[in-house]
Amino acid sequence: MTARPGPWASGRFDVEGHRGARGLVVESTLAGFTAAFDTGVTGVELDVRLTADGEVVVWHDAELQPDKCVSTGPDLGGARLADLTLEQLRTVDVGSRTLAAFPDQRPSPGARICTLDEVLAHGREHAPDVWWTIELKVNPLDAGEAAGRRRLLEGVLAGVHEAGIQGQCFVHSFDWAVLELSAELAPDVLRSALVESSLTWVPGSPLTGSVRVGESHVDLCDGAAAVGASVVSPDHAMVDAAFVEGAHAAGLSVLPWTVNEPDRMVELIEAGVDGLVSDYPDRAVALLSSTPA
Known part of the structure; x- marks a missing residue:
């Protein structure tokens, strides 16, 4: 059988750092991506949005949250990114505040929001x-984002x-x-369908593009394949061996998110997933290095 395209095509397991390596360094900063690279990841996941000046x-x-952001000029706390220019965003320090949910998270004082070009x-x-999993943040129920x-x-x-x-x-x-x-625009670039439990694959879902849940398609993986995905990326709680078997039968690789506990990592690897996204990619890399092939 032909290998499914992606970082796993060579037979390796794909460990992806989430927003860089959010459990190790504040998210979405160059220092955070460096921390992910230093663990030995095969990929990183990141999110992108549009500023007011495109x-x-x-x-x-979607907004500048005070627990992550420090305004160094005008107070922009709570402002929407879509309403701010890049120049305005550059006045915000997004590296100095760490989150209590990640007690080992290190700051990157003075870090600013980066453009995609800068991160790449x-x-x-x-x-x-490394492979790049680039999440486009679009809420189809938000008229501005949809437009x-x-x-x-x-x-x-x-x-x-x-x-x-474009090939990685x-x-x-x-x-x-x-x-x-x-x-349509770039058939040479692979696509990955994110799935959130109880939100994505439900009747009347606004998230599934031209696919109509329970009408045009009954099976989630068949629906993801129909929109041109080569990967299905569900909340890890949805994933077991039967899910993986069904995805693979539909020609899709499986990349669950966000997997932070080593015991769960082991369960998913044994279930046959192709990779995983983690705030702690160091844990997954260490687990794989200590486990016989």
């Missing part, structure tokens, strides 16, 4: 072989091709309409 930036949240250039310099879907995707694809990583990345989204559009 720049593609690497940040998860950093990665190409420090870890040229900006194509502009965000076009910016991402331009950055991917400029960096020369995934366009990744909970909004499957992003994947369908990406299949």
